[in-house]
Structures are given as structure tokens and as C-alpha cells.
Amino acid sequence: MAEDVTIEDGELTLIFETMGLEDRAVxxxxxxxxxxxxxxxxxxxxxxxxxxxxxxxSGGVDTLPELRIKGTLGEGGMGLVELAEQLSVxxxxxxxxxxxxxxxxxxTLVLLREGWTTGLLEHPNIVPVYTLGRDDxxxxxxxxxxxxxxxxxxxxxEPQKAPDGFDADDPTELHVEVLxxxxxxxxxxxEQGIIHRxxxxxxxxxxxxxxxYVLDWGIAVSLRDEEERLARASDVQRPAGTPAYMAPExxxxxxxxxxxxxxxxxxGAMLYEALTGQTPYSGKSLFAIMMEAHVCKPPEFxxxxxxxxxxxxxxxxxxxxxxxxxxxxxxxDALYDYRRHRQVRRLTDRGEARxxxxxxxxxxxxxxxxxxxxxxxxxxxECRFAYDQALEMRPGDVRxxxxxxAALEAMAERALExxxxxxAGLLIAELPQPNKALQARHDELAxxxxxxxxxxxxxxxxxxxxxxxxxxRGRIYFVSIVGAIWVxxxxxxxxxxxxxxxxxxxxxxxxxxxxxxxxxxxVGYLGRHYFFENELNRRMIYGVxxxxxxxxxxxxxxxxxxxxxxxxxxxxxxxxxxxxxxLGVALDRRLIVAGLPFLGTAFVGALWPGILFWAFASANxxxxxxxxxxxxxxxxxxxxxECVIGNTS
Numbered sequence: 001m002a003e004d005v006t007i008e009d010g011e012l013t014l015i016f017e018t019m020g021l022e023d024r025a026v027x028x029x030x031x032x033x034x035x036x037x038x039x040x041x042x043x044x045x046x047x048x049x050x051x052x053x054x055x056x057x058s059g060g061v062d063t064l065p066e067l068r069i070k071g072t073l074g075e076g077g078m079g080l081v082e083l084a085e086q087l088s089v090x091x092x093x094x095x096x097x098x099x100x101x102x103x104x105x106x107x108t109l110v111l112l113r114e115g116w117t118t119g120l121l122e123h124p125n126i127v128p129v130y131t132l133g134r135d136d137x138x139x140x141x142x143x144x145x146x147x148x149x150x151x152x153x154x155x156x157x158e159p160q161k162a163p164d165g166f167d168a169d170d171p172t173e174l175h176v177e178v179l180x181x182x183x184x185x186x187x188x189x190x191e192q193g194i195i196h197r198x199x200x201x202x203x204x205x206x207x208x209x210x211x212x213y214v215l216d217w218g219i220a221v222s223l224r225d226e227e228e229r230l231a232r233a234s235d236v237q238r239p240a241g242t243p244a245y246m247a248p249e250x251x252x253x254x255x256x257x258x259x260x261x262x263x264x265x266x267x268g269a270m271l272y273e274a275l276t277g278q279t280p281y282s283g284k285s286l287f288a289i290m291m292e293a294h295v296c297k298p299p300e301f302x303x304x305x306x307x308x309x310x311x312x313x314x315x316x317x318x319x320x321x322x323x324x325x326x327x328x329x330x331x332x333d334a335l336y337d338y339r340r341h342r343q344v345r346r347l348t349d350r351g352e353a354r355x356x357x358x359x360x361x362x363x364x365x366x367x368x369x370x371x372x373x374x375x376x377x378x379x380x381x382e383c384r385f386a387y388d389q390a391l392e393m394r395p396g397d398v399r400x401x402x403x404x405x406a407a408l409e410a411m412a413e414r415a416l417e418x419x420x421x422x423x424a425g426l427l428i429a430e431l432p433q434p435n436k437a438l439q440a441r442h443d444e445l446a447x448x449x450x451x452x453x454x455x456x457x458x459x460x461x462x463x464x465x466x467x468x469x470x471x472x473r474g475r476i477y478f479v480s481i482v483g484a485i486w487v488x489x490x491x492x493x494x495x496x497x498x499x500x501x502x503x504x505x506x507x508x509x510x511x512x513x514x515x516x517x518x519x520x521x522x523v524g525y526l527g528r529h530y531f532f533e534n535e536l537n538r539r540m541i542y543g544v545x546x547x548x549x550x551x552x553x554x555x556x557x558x559x560x561x562x563x564x565x566x567x568x569x570x571x572x573x574x575x576x577x578x579x580x581x582x583l584g585v586a587l588d589r590r591l592i593v594a595g596l597p598f599l600g601t602a603f604v605g606a607l608w609p610g611i612l613f614w615a616f617a618s619a620n621x622x623x624x625x626x627x628x629x630x631x632x633x634x635x636x637x638x639x640x641x642e643c644v645i646g647n648t649s
Contacts, residue, residue, distance in 0.1 A: 165210030268316025354383030483624030570605030
């Protein structure tokens with residue numbers, strides 16, 4: 001904005017000299033307020049003073065009618081502030097008057113206007129004026145509330161001097177709190193049509209109990225042209241204020257340029273000094289400083305200053321009034337936002353510190369170093385909690401969003417590298433902003449794991465189907481039921497033949513095997529959900545059925561070919577032995593043992609035909625016993641209503 005200024009240093013100096021301004025030493029220019037205009041009024045200043053009630057008597061301290069002076073509180077270029085006791089109410093007050101060496105009509109009018117102005121502004125952050133009067137020398141005095149404390153300027157220079165009512169641990173937060181209260185006072189004054197024109201840390205007092213007071217309204221002016229007693233902004237024709245803080249329009253000395261925006265600039269100038277410890281302008285002379293104020297370059301800040309506060313300050317100190325905050329309230333609200341977000345900033349700082357630790361641990365892990373898993377997830381949890389809390393307090397906070405994004409992405413990367421599909425999915429789903437690359441990797445991992453899962457499930461099913469330990473109970477029940485029927489019928493047949501109760505015929509032999517096969521098939525069908533727990537069990541039962549059906553076919557052929565009963569039965573026992581051996585080789589080798597009794601029966605039938613049927617019945621009983629024994633569950637093996645899958649757990 002400074003580039004838009006075309007006035008030269010020499011031209012501005014000439015304008016100042018035309019106004020009757022004299023250049024001054026730098027220290028004086030920085031600390032002393034340039035006096036206000038003197039506008040003629042209907043009555044002379046002394047006439048107005050004479051109308052005031054007498055408060056002091058020059059005869060001595062024991063004869064004062066209203067006030068008793070107790071000492072001096074301070075003095076400046078024009079004014080003197082004394083400590084007095086207000087006798088009527090018995091309280092200490094501050095009494096301000098013009099120093100004897102500075103007495104003049106101008107000084108008298110300035111003091112009167114300060115009293116009138118401050119008296120109009122009844123606000124907690126403005127020192128109350130109790131009364132305006134005169135002493136017997138005819139000099140005006142302002143009776144104000146006595147305040148004890150420290151000037152803001154002293155605290156900017158030495159934060160440890162802050163009164164107990166303020167938290168000096170964080171100087172920046174202290175300064176923000178003070179400026180918020182100053183903004184309240186200034187905005188109230190603006191609502192009454194008054195601008196201060198000399199806002200600076202030196203004119204702000206901090207009380208012992210957290211009070212903040214805006215002082216020295218001596219060059220304040222009214223923005224209302226109908227105002228009679230107070231100075232009017234429209235009458236200003238020369239610069240007034242403290243040069244090191246001036247707004248550009250104040251340098252021109254044209255009252256028509258002044259307004260609420262002027263005090264907004266001065267509030268920003270105070271914030272600048274609080275943040276940097278320096279006044280906005282500096283130079284070797286008064287004119288050099290005022291030239292800087294006229295040019296008004298945007299303020300610069302170091303890295304230690306909050307970017308949010310720096311932005312607030314730059315806006316308040318914009319060269320063009322329309323670029324500043326529209327009011328002291330708007331500036332105050334911006335400071336409120338900053339203060340409300342203070343905890344957000346602290347949480348974000350904590351999150352960033354934890355994020356740095358997470359990245360450090362991940363880097364060590366990437367280098368092959370062993371990292372404690374619990375420590376990693378604890379630090380990540382603290383990091384995420386800090387960012388989540390910050391975003392809950394201030395949704396959309398840029399730093400918190402970026403930090404949370406980075407933390408979740410880092411842990412999601414780690415989860416993907418470890419094939420932790422579910423963990424990665426949860427982390428990616430929580431990302432504040434989508435990450436297409438991570439999502440694509442997650443989808444690829446999901447497809448890969450799905451294939452592996454299908455392969456694993458297929459392998460598990462295969463192991464389940466061929467595991468001989470699955471369905472033991474069902475097989476035992478099946479063998480017990482069918483075997484009992486077969487054994488009983490076999491012994492009954494042997495007994496009946498020996499006692500000649502029945503005659504052995506082809507139809508009876510065929511009906512015997514068919515009936516047994518039907519019974520076996522019926523039992524298997526009725527108990528299929530219990531007996532057929534896996535493929536091996538199904539194949540065993542189907543194999544036994546097939547063996548009996550084969551035996552039925554063999555007996556039918558013997559019937560057709562009219563082969564001797566005993567010869568055909570001997571061959572049939574070999575058929576059972578062979579069937580058991582085939583099932584044993586294919587499914588469970590222990591079945592070979594169950595077939596050995598039938599092999600023995602074949603030899604018995606060949607050598608001792610008379611006991612063939614008793615040998616066959618005995619072989620049936622032994623085969624059933626062997627199968628029950630070999631499939632009986634081992635100790636501790638769960639079979640009740642469960643499927644046992646060997647040692648695959």
C-alpha cells in the first residue's frame with residue numbers, strides 16, 4: 001500500500017512547517033502526545049472554570065472544604081495527578097489539574113474537555129469521573145477514581161510486573177485479554193460518538209484485581225457536529241496524537257478523514273507493540289516518524305508471533321480505512337475467536353509433537369529396528385485424541401485436519417504393509433480427506449486376501465472332508481446299529497441251519513442279503529445328517545453299501561449258476577475281506593484289520609465247511625468290534641455335537 005503514496009518526505013515536512021509544527025528529538029516524539037487543536041468557544045475557558053464549584057482552598061490542607069491533598073501520583077508534560085481524600089465520603093481519589101508551568105487557555109480547555117468527555121463515558125474500562133471543579137486559584141481540577149496498578153507499557157517491557165489479577169505465564173494471552181477490554185471501552189466511546197485519538201499502551205492501566213482502564217481522553221474528539229462543549233473532529237486542522245502510533249489519516253491533520261477507523265488503527269498499533277515490543281514507527285526525528293506513519297507499510301512479524309494474531313494486527317493497521325475492521329467490536333470479536341481457539345492451538349501443538357514421535361518410531365521400524373507395538377499405538381492414540389479434540393472445538397481447523405490426515409495415513413501405510421486389512425480399512429475410513437492411492441492399495445489387499453481366504457477355506461474343507469477323526473461318533477452309532485442287526489442275523493442263521501430249523505435255499509440266501517442291505521440303506525438315510533459329517537464318512541458308508549449290494553449280486557449269480565451254497569458263501573467272505581481292504585487303502589487303513597476275520601472265514605470254509613456259518617457270524621462280530629474299537633474317541637477329544645478336525649486348530 002505504501003507504493004500508492006506519492007507525497008515526498010520534503011513535501012510532508014513543508015506541510016508540517018506550514019501548520020506550525022516543529023521537528024523534535026526522537027525520544028520526545030515517541031513518548032509525548034502532540035497537543036490538540038484549540039477551537040474558540042462561546043465562553044472563554046476561564047469563564048467556564050469560574051462556573052465550576054470550588055473543591056480546593058489555597059489556604060492550607062486543614063481547611064479544605066471537599067478534598068485534602070495527600071501527595072503526588074504522577075505528572076506529565078501538561079498534567080499533574082495528585083492523591084487526595086474526598087472528605088465527604090472518606091475515600092481516596094485522584095485529582096488531575098494542569099501543571100503550573102503549563103497553564104494556558106489551551107491547557108485549561110483541554111483539561112475541561114477531558115473531564116467532560118470522560119464524565120460522559122460511564123464504562124467499566126474507563127476511569128469514572130466523580131466531579132469537575134476548581135481550586136481557589138481558579139484552575140480546573142478533575143476528581144476521578146483512584147486506580148492502583150501498572151501501565152500496560154511497563155508490562156509489555158517486563159511481563160513479570162503484571163498485577164496478580166492477570167496470568168503472566170503467557171504474555172501473549174495477557175496482552176490479548178487486555179486489548180479485548182480496551183476494545184470494549186473504545187467501542188462504547190464510539191457508540192457515544194467519541195474517538196480517543198491517543199490510544200497507546202502507556203494510556204492503559206492494569207489494576208490489581210484484573211481491571212483494565214483506558215486513560216487520557218484529553219485529545220478525544222466528537223464525531224457529532226452538533227456537539228457544543230467537546231472538541232469536534234470536523235474542526236481538526238493539524239495532527240494530534242502520539243506520532244509513533246499514528247494512523248495515516250492522522251498525519252494529514254484533516255479532521256474530515258478521522259473516524260472510528262482511526263481508533264481501530266491505534267488498537268492494532270497497540271497490539272503490534274504488545275507482540276513485538278516495538279512501536280509501529282521509529283526514526284531520528286518527529287518528521288521522520290510521521291513520514292513512516294504516512295507511508296504506513298504493512299507490519300512485519302517474527303516466527304514467534306501467532307499467524308492468526310499477525311493477520312488480525314495487519315488488518316487493523318491497514319493503510320486504507322476500508323480495509324480495516326469496521327469497528328472496535330469487530331476487532332474485539334476477532335480477538336475473542338483467537339482466544340477461544342487458544343485451546344485448539346495447544347491441542348494441535350500437542351498432536352504435532354506426538355505425530356513427530358509416531359513418524360520417528362515408524363522410521364526406526366522401517367530401518368529394521370524392533371519397535372514396541374504398545375508404545376507406538378499409545379503415542380498414536382494420544383496424537384489422534386489431540387487432533388480429534390481440536391476439531392471438536394473448532395471444526396475444519398486447517399492444522400488439525402492436516403495433522404490428523406498425516407497421522408492416519410502413516411498408520412494406514414503401516415497396516416497395509418503388514419496385510420492388516422481391517423485395521424487399514426478403519427484408518428482409511430477415518431481420513432478427513434480421501435486418499436485415492438491408499439484406497440486403491442486397500443482394495444488390492446482386500447482382493448488378495450479374499451483369494452487367500454478362499455484357498456484357505458477350500459483347504460480347510462478338504463482337510464475336514466478327509467479327516468478320519470471327524471464323525472467318529474456317527475460312525476460308531478452306524479456300525480453299532482447295522483452291525484448288531486447283521487451279527488444277530490448271522491448267528492441266528494448259523495443256529496437255524498445247524499438245528500435244521502430252516503433249509504438253506506437260493507431265494508432265502510438272496511432275501512437275506514437284500515434285506516440287510518435295505519436295512520443298512522434305511523438307517524443311513526434316516527441318520528444322514530448325523531452320520532455323514534464329512535466326505536470320508538459318506539464314502540465309508542457308501543462303500544459298505546456298495547459291498548453289500550455287490551454281495552447281493554454275487555448271491556444272485558450263484559442262484560442263476562446253481563453254485564454250491566457253501567462254496568459261494570466261502571467266496572463271498574473273500575469278497576468282504578477284499579472290500580474291507582479296498583476301503584482301508586482308500587479311506588482308513590485300520591479297516592484292513594476289520595477285513596482279516598473274513599479272510600480267515602474263507603479258509604475255515606474251505607477246510608471245515610461244517611462250521612462255515614458259525615465262522616462267518618463270528619467274523620461279523622469281530623469286524624464290528626474292531627471298527628468300534630478303532631473309532632472310539634480318545635480321552636479329552638470333544639465329539640458331542642462337534643466336528644473334530646484332527647490337529648488343525
